[in-house]
Amino acid sequence: QQPVQSPQAVILREGEDAVINCSSSKALYSVHWYRQKHGEAPVFLMILLKGGEQKGHEKISASFNEKKQQSSLYLTASQLSYSGTYFCGSRNQGGKLIFGQGTELSVKP
Amino acid sequence: EAGVAQSPRYKIIEKRQSVAFWCNPISGHATLYWYQQILGQGPKLLIQFQNNGVVDDSQLPKDRFSAERLKGVDSTLKIQPAKLEDSAVYLCASSYHGEGTNEKLFFGSGTQLSVL
Numbered sequence: 001q002q003p004v005q006s007p008q009a010v011i012l013r014e015g016e017d018a019v020i021n022c023s024s025s026k027a028l029y030s031v032h033w034y035r036q037k038h039g040e041a042p043v044f045l046m047i048l049l050k051g052g053e054q055k056g057h058e059k060i061s062a063s064f065n066e067k068k069q070q071s072s073l074y075l076t077a078s079q080l081s082y083s084g085t086y087f088c089g090s091r092n093q094g095g096k097l098i099f100g101q102g103t104e105l106s107v108k109p
Numbered sequence: 110e111a112g113v114a115q116s117p118r119y120k121i122i123e124k125r126q127s128v129a130f131w132c133n134p135i136s137g138h139a140t141l142y143w144y145q146q147i148l149g150q151g152p153k154l155l156i157q158f159q160n161n162g163v164v165d166d167s168q169l170p171k172d173r174f175s176a177e178r179l180k181g182v183d184s185t186l187k188i189q190p191a192k193l194e195d196s197a198v199y200l201c202a203s204s205y206h207g208e209g210t211n212e213k214l215f216f217g218s219g220t221q222l223s224v225l
Contacts (some may be wrong), residue, residue: 030211032214034214040218042214060139099151100151101149102150
């Protein structure tokens with residue numbers, strides 16, 4: 001079951017904050033976040049393994065609410081380099097990593 | 110450390126032709142994945158290998174797609190015959206252990222396939 005991401009797209013000015021949500025109708029065993037710049041390969045950001053776990057990467061952090069079967073990615077004081085498409089991936093019980101449809105983030109000067 | 114290598118970078122073919130993509134994962138990575146990414150969508154897993162064995166190929170259209178990883182290292186994905194809807198970027202990824210674990214994936218740059 002593919003996780004659902006929202007919003008589909010967001011436009012920010014440099015320095016603004018954004019939140020990207022990822023939810024699943026089935027139990028999430030872990031949530032993975034990747035960023036893909038146009039024409040490039042997806043690059044790993046972070047994995048959240050436990051309910052309630054939060055992790056950070058520079059000014060990008062994420063939380064995982066196991067009960068609600070959702071994760072949120074927080075981008076603080078966005079920089080131009082944050083532009084790209086963000087994908088969440090969920091591991092099911094069988095271990096297969098399934099990606100959401102992506103959220104396109106554009107940071108303008 | 111060398112990353113995941115893929116070739117070719119771009120391929121344009123006519124429908125009903127055949128095409129093959131090659132992937133060399135990061136040295137020592139046991140698990141290799143092929144994903145199909147259609148424009149505007151997230152990567153969709155086609156097949157997952159653990160060493161030279163198939164772990165999951167439930168989403169692979171087996172009437173036209175085939176993949177192999179004979180020596181547990183590099184891999185080839187083939188489409189024969191290609192259809193218009195196969196136009197996509199084919200991404201190869203690898204991870205150290207893979208199956209059942211929660212490791213990060215390392216992706217190659219992908220092969221962009223256009224079927225005319």
